[in-house]
Amino acid sequence: MKKFIIAAITVITLATSAFAADTNDKTINLFKAAYPGAEKVHYKAVGELVSVSFVLDGTNMQAFYNTEGEQIAVSRVTDYKRLPLRATTTLENKFKGYTATEVIEMDHSTEGTSYYVSLVNDSQKVIAQVSVSGEVSVFKKAAK
Numbered sequence: 001m002k003k004f005i006i007a008a009i010t011v012i013t014l015a016t017s018a019f020a021a022d023t024n025d026k027t028i029n030l031f032k033a034a035y036p037g038a039e040k041v042h043y044k045a046v047g048e049l050v051s052v053s054f055v056l057d058g059t060n061m062q063a064f065y066n067t068e069g070e071q072i073a074v075s076r077v078t079d080y081k082r083l084p085l086r087a088t089t090t091l092e093n094k095f096k097g098y099t100a101t102e103v104i105e106m107d108h109s110t111e112g113t114s115y116y117v118s119l120v121n122d123s124q125k126v127i128a129q130v131s132v133s134g135e136v137s138v139f140k141k142a143a144k
Contacts, residue, residue, distance in 0.1 A: 024050075026069035034071065035063070073108040083115055086134025094136065095128070097121050120144060 027050050028043065038054040038061075045051075049072070050065045061076040080088070080100050091100070098119040107113045115130040116139060129139040 024067075024069065027052075027065045030065070030069050030071065031063060035061075071109065073106060075104050075106045078103050078105045078115070080117070083117070083130055084132065084134035087115070087130040087136055090134065090136040091117060091119070091128060091130075095119050095121075095126065098126065 031038070031041075031043075031052050035054060035056055038056050041052060041054045043050060043052050046064075048066070050067075052063045052065070054061055054063070059076050061074060063071055063075075064073040066072055080103050082105075083091075083103065098121045100117055100119055102118040104116045105113065106116060113132050117128045117130060119126045119128060121144075123144055125142050125144050126138060127140040129137050
């Protein structure tokens with residue numbers, strides 16, 4: 001899961017033009033206001049962003065803030081069954097022999113919502129990016 005989250009952070013970093021991020025009071029206060037029921041909250045600077053990992057209603061989530069304290073993205077672990085039908089059909093045809101191990105829903109303030117699906121087989125790991133309309137593309141490929 002850590003490798004997948006790192007890949008998602010890379011996408012966010014490339015899609016934003018924030019400056020160096022520090023965990024600051026403004027970000028912490030805005031986070032607490034946005035997610036008052038959050039538990040197991042951890043803040044950390046990741047490149048130009050502040051990453052906040054937390055659990056909300058039993059779901060692992062992560063929010064990303066720029067140096068102005070603006071939330072630029074939020075992600076959560078979700079279920080494969082929640083993907084658009086067109087996407088699951090494409091994934092099953094394009095990645096025969098692979099097993100889906102994780103699905104992350106990413107809602108970016110400017111890029112919109114997309115899903116990242118980790119797929120593995122005996123020799124390779126693939127992260128597929130899935131749009132809300134069900135289009136599938138390879139985000140990252142690596143040897144296992």
